Amino acid sequence: MKTKENSEEILSSLANEGFRITRLRKAIIGVFTGNGLPMSADELMEILRSGNTAFNKTTVYREISFLKERGVIQEIQFLHERVKRYELASLEHHHHLVCLRCNRVEDIVLENDLAEQERSILNSKGFKVTNHMLEFHGICRGCHS
Amino acid sequence: MKTKENSEEILSSLANEGFRITRLRKAIIGVFTGNGLPMSADELMEILRSGNTAFNKTTVYREISFLKERGVIQEIQFLHERVKRYELASLEHHHHLVCLRCNRVEDIVLENDLAEQERSILNSKGFKVTNHMLEFHGICRGCHS
């Protein structure tokens, strides 16, 4: 999955909005831009640790909510998990295929996505959809062959 | 949303499979069959409490996973929440409209659902979808009028 933005772009746009470019902020944005798949807070900390970046749990959680509020990353919740996951918000809009056997996650882009369904929801229910969350569960190629 | 099964049917089918019909099991199944919307463990306990049904937290959680494993109820996870929710599995297959302003949840049944998308996922990715989870976020009629 390719991203529209890189680390430098995100950092300078945050700086322009008046936020500080700290050691940890830089490192965390670096991890997200270098890593395609949805990451939990714990996995993020694992990666920081393995890169010898010192951090404090509270600060990491605060940075995650900061980046989420600013729209840099987006939250994902898989049905079968209890942790929240995060990925760059600037990734192309896509959904996830979750394999129930090996737990691997694959990205997928739908051609027409759900435009038609969302139009019909507005018509029939008066509910204006601004976003949706779609997750497919099943068995991946590797696991049923 | 109408259900295909009532409390009696669920209880007698569990009894046939050799499980015991206990006071709490009966009460919990009664709550689920009498209640359309997805409930958290906490809300379930609230309802039990208000009906003067004595219970223990551990037992309620164990009963929820029992009913989930037996396929009586199914788990739902809303993106913006941290709790798991549960509803009768015998409800017609549907999705949820979650209003970001008032937090109310409405059920929706899609005409063709995602059959087409799932076919194309099998063709292009070799991933056999067995289930999906779809949640629409937006503003309900009451909130934008």
Add this chain to the structure above:
DNA sequence: TTGACAAACGCAACTAAGTTGCATTAAACT
């Protein structure tokens, strides 16, 4: 280059939501 200011940080203690181990109780069959 040095202050000043507030954003960001670190620590410890706390919370919410659920889980585990183990001893006890009670459905349901004989």
Add this chain to the structure above:
DNA sequence: AGTTTAATGCAACTTAGTTGCGTTTGTCAA
């Protein structure tokens, strides 16, 4: 009525995050 084992209750624990508050440090202006 006795036996079996599913189901229960309690206390202690865990996971995933959150809060309060005093301290540090980017950034800008003098």
